[in-house]
Amino acid sequence: MTDFKELAQLLFPNIKKAPQDMEDMYPPRALKEGARVTRFAPSPTGFLHFGNLFTCMVSYKTAKTTDGVFYVRVEDTDQKRKVEGAIDVMLKGLSVYGINADEGVVGDEKEIGDYGPYYQSARVEIYQTYAKALVEQGLAYPCFCSADELDEIRTAQENESIKGYWGKWAKCRDLSFEQIKANIDSGMSWTLRLKSPGDLEKKCYFDDMIKGKIEMPENVQDVVLLKSDGIPTYHFAHAVDDHLMRTTHVVRGDEWISSVPIHLQLFKVLGFKPPKYAHVSPIMKEENGGKRKLSKRKDPEAAVTYYAEEGYPQESVNEYMMTLANSNFEDWRRMNKTEPIEKFPFNLKKMSVSGALFDIVKLTDVSKNVISVMPAEKVFELAYAWSKEYQPQLAELFAQDEAKATAILNIDREGKKPRKDIAKWSDVLDYVSYMYDETFVPNYELNGNATPSLAVKVIEEYLKVVNLDDDKDAWFGRMKEVCPLVGCTPNVKEYKAEPEKFEGHVGDVSTIIRVALTGRTNTPDLFAITALLGEDTVKARLNSALNHYKEEM
Template sequence: MSEYQEMADLLLPDVTETPEQVLARYPRRELPNGARVTRFAPSPTGFLHIGGLFTAMVNRLVSKPDGVCFLRIEDTDKKREVADGVTGIIQGLSGFGIHFDEGRTGPDSEAGDYGPYLQSARRMIYRTFVKSLLAQGKAYPCFCTEEELSALREKQEAQKLTPGYYGEWAVYRDITLDQVKQNLSEGKPFVIRLKSPGSMERRVSFKDGVKGKIEMPENIQDVVILKQDGIPTYHFAHVVDDYLMGTTHVIRGDEWISSTPIHLQLFYMLGLKAPNYAHVSPIMKEEDGGKRKLSKRKDPEASVEYYREQGVPAQSVMEYLMTIANSNFEDWRRQNARTPISEFPFKLNKMSASGALFDLKKLQDVSKNVISLMPASEVYDLAADWAKQYDGELFTLLSRDPQYATAIFDIDRTPVKPRKDIGKWSDVRDYVSYFYDELWDGQYDLPQNVTPADAAAIVKAYREAFRPEDDRDAWFGGLKDLCEPLGFAREVKVYKKDPSSYKGHVGDVSGIIRVAVTGRRNTPDLHSILALLGKERVLARLDRFQKAMEAMK
């Protein structure tokens, strides 16, 4: 038995398997040629943020149509883990329509043949590969204390040298078996470090799926691969997991670019084939004329919970994220208005290499378009669900008569050119307010080109001629018949030819009726509104408006 093997047995006596035995339990996936296997691998250390959602979406898209996307929970940082963090991640992603082919499905459940998909449950797998490196002399125990490591860094800084644990600064790099035994007998804690074969003179290059070719200095650091508590570092765990789980494309935030030389070196040291890497740029925010990374601490919109509270539909958020994921998505969407996002030909190399700007105003515009294409029944269901949690009064009114509420949302919901008044469910209260006496403020947004006296006269004449049973054509014909006796042109074009002969035109007359009944100058189809409000309520509002105008004469 070699000294390295004896050292490995001494340090990790609980490990009895070999890497070959582990590899046999994880056969290569049988997928069509060119199929891609991706993963989303969050840590349960906080809320699901928009950057994580974005990365998960990209991973899901890249795996289409015939690959696999799985969810792995990287819970090796137990100190920062939050209660119900796993559940929050899974429910959060599901709420935005992101579902996985395999992986973690709950705090105590999973699906798939390549698990466990919870890193804390894979402890012995990592230790098996660490022991193999120890037995080959490619790793070693380090007994340095925090104080010793701090002193080492201070010396390096004083000499203006590259900081870290490497080369001659790696004091335990050539530790002997006897020294290991002595330190263990003294009860000294230790970590396991990789014995890096890197050189300052060499560089490593790789093709990044988003940023193209990247060339960087080779890793020279003897990085920790197993911590004192026996849990691996992210560097080591992800390398082992991604190989065993058959990941073909590691798509992650570009803060990991600097660590990629370490990861490529680990694959090499383990004798495993490295996956393709693609580093997604952070989502940016405009501030003071410049751009900065969207902050989980400073920006409420960084949390996906913000969109739930505001009532931005999950579909709208995903639609907007697609616009910043691939610049050609908007052109595709214009030509494929009702096609599912999953059918968009997404390309990693069409992503922004520098970071896309997150624009809440554009999100609102995108959301208005998304909601405009929903059937009225879906708008009702989603608006009522949101109101149930965030606006109790609105929920009571909407649920009191679902058929009436759905009919409100159905006005002008035409397939050719639907109105786009609602951008989020928190807009609904204002949108429907004049349909409910409990919400309508009774204020009038009067046009400046019609006097209160003429407004009163128009409403008085209309009230006498009002026939709620008229269809749209008969109703509008009746409006035209009112115009000339009141001094208004029956046709807009007639008025434009000789504006000095008229007080206005039929559009002004209908506009006054609109203001009288709704308080607003801009609403969906007026005939539909009158029909839905019903005769009694329309007449009551006309009377109220007439009295208000007469009082202003």
């Protein structure tokens, strides 16, 4: 057929603009050399998977480490799958982890930036402009095959190595202009297909930023560009959009690698320079000695909402994701303990080719480290805010006295080796429970040399001398003074040298007091705990413990 321009006018009578108009409307960005433009392109389905967050973070870092642009484009051409409010939910989920778009969709039906619209459903004229141009060049054609006819092709190809609409199976590829016009005049619906220039004997090559050099067969299929309603397929829309929005690097899951030959071919026939691709391997999880993908059906941690519900600080999740993303991050963090994560020189080429392994234990350890170096004021602020939504009991305790709550959280926090008891805000209630009468649960189990009979003697003597006005040295001095009165030594080394001479040492004495006051054998600084509990509570708990041990004797 030679009447390509006439065919293009027949198919797209309402399209008056040409590709050059679009090029003028969306010129190259004025960015410094080397700046990367990346995007997050969700469908409005509402679920933000941890894998989505991870891939999005990689895309975001790729732009930010080069002073580039990160934008959000919503791929909503499949209106049947649209969930109302889904985009807002996803964007808020990303924002929690510091991922905020420079441009694009920033809320439901809210956009900023000069390269929009950023909803694909609002860009139909743009896609059809390029589609018309492809028809004019003889690179695309209408296909009138019904669903039944396409099923027949699939059935006939059952034993073929290459399946799809191509070669002899492409029934509408060579229809004459007269046949096409007659079909349209009779009301037949049509899709627009690419007239693939692919060759079975040739390969396409591309250098993936993560996977390295990849070689694949060229695409020979005449893929659909526009559906029968004039809406583009993902393949066509993404090629047009990534070009006009001047995307330099496409970061996406590696399930899209198989589509790269189609995408590269589309960029070529459209006359566009293709972006660089970086295909991120899926997050994996160990199971029964093997590995599988993190699953939203099987794994609660697959949902990004899980981390908020459990109370993992966003800083912890970000630090953990960076350990998954770049193998050198942990060494950098050890050398740069106080530097903000934004200073880390993130590099796509240092990402795992095979897929990072999700480890909740590792996340917990990372989070303990992150929280341990937070100021008490920040720990209180974040834990209190979390508790108001997820744990009202903790919120009520904190509301009684915010200064006291902050002081509790500050115990053993400002030293060179801060404690690492808290991994997430849901740990806080248990961590502080013994500091409040409402949540204190007595537990009088002892360890070491501490026995009920020794406990009775220790508590009786300590009650005589306890004084909450003491400073720390005086407080510990009183603990030592109790030792000889109950058959213990204030010197641990002396006890170790001749244990038979003593019932215990000062550590056993302090353990008895610790257990009486907190119900635990391991706590932060006992002096600070005693001071915050107050005299009435201290004496009441000591007397309760004394009565308990007397009954045990």
